[in-house]
Amino acid sequence: MFPALLAAGFLVRLFMIQHDCGHGAFFRRRRINDWIGRAISVLTLTPYDSWRQAHAVHHASSGHLERRGVGDIDTLTVREYRALNPWGRLRYRLYRHPVVLFGIGPAFVFVLQHRLPHSVTRNRNQAWFNAMATNLATALVVATVIWFTGLETFLMVQVPITLLAASIGVWLFYVQHQFEGTYWAESQNWDLHEAALNGSSHYDLPLPLRWLTANIGMHHLSSRIPYYRLPRVLRDHPDLKSVGRVTLWQSFGCVRLTLWCETTRRLISFREARAQG
Numbered sequence: 514m515f516p517a518l519l520a521a522g523f524l525v526r527l528f529m530i531q532h533d534c535g536h537g538a539f540f541r542r543r544r545i546n547d548w549i550g551r552a553i554s555v556l557t558l559t560p561y562d563s564w565r566q567a568h569a570v571h572h573a574s575s576g577h578l579e580r581r582g583v584g585d586i587d588t589l590t591v592r593e594y595r596a597l598n599p600w601g602r603l604r605y606r607l608y609r610h611p612v613v614l615f616g617i618g619p620a621f622v623f624v625l626q627h628r629l630p631h632s633v634t635r636n637r638n639q640a641w642f643n644a645m646a647t648n649l650a651t652a653l654v655v656a657t658v659i660w661f662t663g664l665e666t667f668l669m670v671q672v673p674i675t676l677l678a679a680s681i682g683v684w685l686f687y688v689q690h691q692f693e694g695t696y697w698a699e700s701q702n703w704d705l706h707e708a709a710l711n712g713s714s715h716y717d718l719p720l721p722l723r724w725l726t727a728n729i730g731m732h733h734l735s736s737r738i739p740y741y742r743l744p745r746v747l748r749d750h751p752d753l754k755s756v757g758r759v760t761l762w763q764s765f766g767c768v769r770l771t772l773w774c775e776t777t778r779r780l781i782s783f784r785e786a787r788a789q790g
Contacts, residue, residue: 517674522725524678525685528557529727529740535565538739551643555650558623558675562643563630576696576708578773586614586687588697590773591786606783609771614687619679685729688764689713693780694757697773714757716764730759 533539534550547561554561571584581588589597589605597605607613628648630640659667696712698704716730723730727740731747738746747754759767770780774789 517670517677520674521677521681522722524557524674525681526725526727527553528559528678528682529729531557531559531561532568532729533727533739535561535568536737538737551647554647555654558647558651558679559627560630560640560644560647562636563640564627566640567631572709573705575690576698576712577703578697578699586691588691588771588773588780590697590775591781591789592775594772594786606771611768614768615680615684619683620676622683623675623679685716685726688716688759688767689730691770691780692757692759692764692767693770695780697778710756714759715754717754717758717760719761722761 530539531550531553534546534553537543537546539549540546550565551561554564567584574580574583575585578590587605587608594602594605628644630637630644655667658671662670690713692714694711695714696708698708714730716726718726718730728743729740731743769782769784771783772781772786773779774781774786776789
């Protein structure tokens with residue numbers, strides 16, 4: 514189990530490098546960032562160009578209640594949840610269940626959904642070409658691996674590693690935005706910089722996990738700072754360390770937080786929402 518977990522960790526680290534390339538932060542030249550990101554995307558099952566554009570939308574709208582739905586975990590307010598019919602409430606509860614969020618969901622997103630470009634991409638022709646080229650390259654890599662190792666070995670080794678890495682990636686993204694003191698606001702009160710600072714956690718992981726995840730827990734400080742410089746930013750500005758800090762142990766408690774409470778301005782659980790009446 515440990516070798517598979519370690520291999521999944523390295524795959525997550527590759528995705529984080531692709532992520533920094535998407536922000537134009539890993540290398541100085543945009544073209545180098547883009548081509549390295551496209552090459553890595555063959556292994557991460559994430560078409561680079563359409564994902565890069567969708568992720569840029571996520572950064573530009575993070576914490577904005579009226580611009581939800583692009584690159585984020587579906588989050589309802591207490592008022593919206595109470596307005597749903599019984600079927601709508603059940604569907605939302607199922608969606609927010611850990612088995613779906615961190616098991617079925619990541620497998621669906623990375624194995625199936627990413628085979629097509631994201632709907633928000635501006636250049637549809639380029640997005641389709643990149644998605645199909647990524648699919649073809651991935652298929653060639655998979656076929657080559659199966660040719661040399663056999664189908665059974667591939668299914669027993671590589672598939673679990675890929676699915677585990679997908680779940681870890683979704684978990685990291687979840688914790689970064691789904692914590693009690695996160696930030697959500699309506700248009701008239703929303704502020705980009707406040708959302709970047711207070712709407713994302715400082716996921717304070719142990720050093721080995723920080724290395725495997727490429728400091729993604731500090732990422733929203735600034736998307737243009739490459740991951741290898743983020744620890745220096747915290748050293749130079751120690752007051753940032755406590756902003757939204759979530760430890761590994763504390764992060765497990767974030768799973769129960771499912772609804773944004775407009776009154777208390779924090780994420781709460783279904784139980785807390787029910788107690789409010």
